[in-house]
Amino acid sequence: MFQPTPVDLRNRAREGLVRWLLLGLTLVIILPVLLILGVLAWKGTPALSLEFLFTEPREAMTAGGILPALVGTVWLVAVALLASVPVGVAAAVYLSEYAPDNALTRIINLAIMNLAGVPSIVHALFGVGAFVYFFRFGTSILAASLTLAVMSLPVIIVSTREALQAVPRAFREACWAMGATRWQTIRHVVLPNSVSGILTGVILEVAHTAGETAPIMFTGAAFFVPFLPEGIHDQTMALSLHLFIISTQVPGVPEPVPFAVALVLISLVMSMNAASIWVRTRLRRRKKW
């Protein structure tokens, strides 16, 4: 009774093979991440100190800390999100909940896809033309953040739209059938049930925005600004650009310093992500169907 047949044995063998293959591929992905973090921690930690985090660079950036760059990156990311999240979510809500399925909608969707494929240096040039010169924001946090925002819009729109679409149509119909308007339906049922998915897109874009260098290089981030930004019209230093500069442009930087800067940048991104993931988990726990 219940002896495996040859078919069972073959399926079992195949099952094992697939399982190990998938595990292997997963490890292949994790390995570089661990390696990068390991190397950064190993090589960068010697340079890390409170002084490094909380003072300004000195002696042509070969000594001192990175405070202006750290603060600048936080400014750039925050202002970029303030611009991209409302616009992106609004666009996604329109596309998912209101737009009729016609040629115009398809063109818009295509445009979003193409925007996602634009290289960041092209975004940078666009930012210079549009924000620095045309809107006369000058090289400033505002111009740089808006450039970053444009760059992150496609991901925010697409992921938000997916999150909205994942809310079952039956809920919408239940609302409509009671005479709720589309907006009432969105406001009370669709959005509350898709925030966690929307946050996923935002999380991805926090990392993306914090790490980008090209889009901010000509629009608002500066080589060296020895004081902290006081508003969105100031120029600022940024971690990503600072890392690029001290690793390639400045002679005499002690070896651990670039690694330490990279470590701080990654930790910053990871802690922002951790915060959003925590929020998302809490929201998911309240979920719902």
Added chain:
Amino acid sequence: MASEPVPAVRTESLNLWYGTFQALQDVTVRIRSGAITAMIGPSGCGKTTFLRSVNRINERLGYVRTTGRIEVLGHDVQGAGVALTQLRRQVGMVFQRPNPLPLSVRDNVLFGHRVHRTPDAAITRAEEEPILEEALRKVLLWDTVKDRLGARATTLSLEEQQKLCIARLLPLQPRILLMDEPCSALDPRATGAIEELLWDLRGEFTILIVTHNMAQARRASDECIFMLMGRVVEHSPTEEMFVTPRDRRTADYVEGRYG
């Protein structure tokens, strides 16, 4: 002769296409006010489509096209001045799968009421409570859920969920209830409970119910409409349809010789 009362729903040569596929063909019916009318017919014959045309929820699909006339309570629902929100307030719908909103039991029952009241009507929670209780009592759910009004509606049993879906329509004081196979996801005992509920609501509302269950149609309705391939084949008092059907296809179907 006394003038005939206004039918709750009346359609005149109603045709409906999903893209190029015609799902309703020349449907002309009068649904008697205050009665329970059952719609029967094999899967895909257009029952759901018909129901969803009455409250105009089908048109949210961009590729739907309709011709002909639909009147609810004597008024053309496709007229220029019709507010869909008001139409749907008067015409409640219960879906095939219970679809309570992912909110608490209380918020589900009060959802429609909140959506429709004027923004300046400052109703306190205390004033909402009688509305909530009355609706839940009417669907015989009050005693089972009164201690978990704050629980998620999706944690209720399917029968309770479907009753809740009926209850949430009541605060809107609808005139007509459209029910699309409300028992198809329920076991026989729960089906019986919902049917009893229908009888209780009879007279107060006009009920148009789609069912696949011949016994249910026979037990629970005053009139019957038999549809086939998008057309109405026969519309007669329930007893008549089951005892002396006029059309041979109706006879085949009600006696189970049909798909």
